[in-house]
Amino acid sequence: MKHKSLLGILLGVFLLLLAACGGEDSASTSTSSDSSSSSSDSSGKRTVVVGGLYDITGGTGDVGTPYAEGEKAYFEYLEMKGGVEGLNLKLVGKDYAYQIPEAQKLYQELRDKEKAVAILGWGTGDTEALRQQVAADQLPFISASYSENLKNLDESPYNFLTAASYSDQGRAILKWIVENHEGDNPPTLALLYNDTAFGRSPIEDIKAYAKEVGVEVVDEQVIDVQATEAQSQLLNMEKKNPDYAIIQQTWGATATILRDAKTLGIDTQFIGLNWAAGEGIIDIVGADVAEGYIGILSHAFPYEDMPGMAEMKEYLDAKGKTIDDINQKFVQGWVAAKIMVEAIKIAAEKYPEGDLTGPQIREGLEAIQNLDLGGLAANVSFAPDNHAGTEKTRLGIVKNGKWEPITDYFSYRD
DSSP states (O other), X not given: OHHHHHHHXXXXXXXXXXXXXXXXXTTOOOSSSOOOOSSBOTTOOEXXXXXXXXXXXXXXXXXXXXXXXXXXXXXXXXXXXXXXXXXXXXXXXXXXXXXXXXXXXXXXXXXXXXXXXXXXXXXXXHXXXXXXXXXXXXXXXXXXXXXXXXXXXXXXXXXXXXXXXXXXXXXXXXXXXXXXXXXXXXXXXXXXXXXXXXXXXXXXXXXXXXXXXXXXXXXXEEOOTTOSOOHHHHHHHHTTOOSEEEEESOHHHHHHHHHHHHHHTOOOEEEXXXXXXXXXXXXXXXXXXXXXXXXXXXXXXXXXXXXXHHHHHHHHHHTTOOGGGOOHHHHHHHHHHHHHHHHHHHHHHHOOSSOOOHHHHHHHHHTXXXXXXXXXXXXXXXXXXXXXXXXXXXXXXXXXTEXXXXXXXXXTTO
C-alpha cells in the first residue's frame, strides 16, 4: 500500500509538471497571469480574450514579426500600467506562417479553445478567406490588411480597417504625382506587385483612378513576394520607360526591386505602398540604393517626436530597451492593438455585467470617433455603416539614409 501511495504521489507530481510545461502554445502570448478562459477570474474581473494571427515565419514575416511584437507589447504595457478596470485582458497569438489553411485552423482554435471574442489578424488572403466565418461567429476582426474589399459591409460586417486602404494609398500617390509631376507630357506609371490577394488588392482601383486623373499606366510586372531577383521584370518595364512605378510588396521584394533597378541604371521614380516602406528597406539595400525612394508612411517612425510615442518609450524603458530596438512596423502593430482595446473599453462601460461579446465589441468599434492616436497614425473613426477608419495617409522619402515625411496626412479627396 505504501508503494502504491508513493506511486500515486509521484504520478500526481508528474502530471502537474506536464500541465505546467505543455499548457499554452509556445507562440502564444498572454498578458495575464490567469491562464483560464473562463469569463471571470478570482478577483471578479471579467476575462476578455483577444486572439492574434501572426506571420512570423512565412512569406511576409519580414514585416509581420515586428508588427506582432508591437501588438504583444501594447498588451504588456497595459498590464504594466495596471490593466483595464474590471477586465482581465488577454492576447493569445499564434504564428500561421502566411498559410491560409493554417490561419483558418488557428482561428478555430482561438475561437473554440481560447474563447476569443475579437481577433487581431494579419494578411489579406487569410483575412478575406475568414471574413464570412468571422461574420457568422460575430467576432470583430482588425487585421494588417488594408484591402479595399474589406470596406464592403455586406460581405465583411465584422472587419475593420485601421489605416487607409491599399487602394486609397494608391489614389493618394496618384494625387501626389499629378500635383508634383514636371514636364509637358502626362505622367506614365508602372505597377509592380506579387501574385497574392495582398499584391493584387489595389491594382484595378489604381488603374481606374489613374485613368480618372490623367496618369497613363504603361506596364505591369508580377514579382514574387519572396523574390531575390527581378531583373527580367525590370528590363521589361524599362522598355515602356515609365516615369513612376508603384510597388505593392513587403520589404524583401522591394529591396530586390530597388537593388536590381540600381544595377540596371533605371531612373524611374519608385513609390511603395505602406508594407513596401520602412526602415527594413534601408537596412537591406543600404542608404545609397534606397536614397530618393518614396513610400507611403501610414504610421510614425519611432524617432519621430510624436505625443503618442511617450507610452511606447515608457514601455521600452521598463524592458531595458530604446526606440532603436523597434521600427515602424512595431508602431503599426501597437496602434492596431490600441484601437481594439479602445473598443473593448467602450463596450465594457456600456455593458458592465456579464461576458463581453463580439457584437458588443463591434458596437464599441463603431462608437469610436476621431480617436487621437497621438500622431502614431491618422486619427480613426468608425460607424455602423463605415468600418474604414480613415482614408488619410502620408508620403515620405529616404534622404541621407533615413525616412523623412514629405506630406502630412491627407486624402486623395482633399
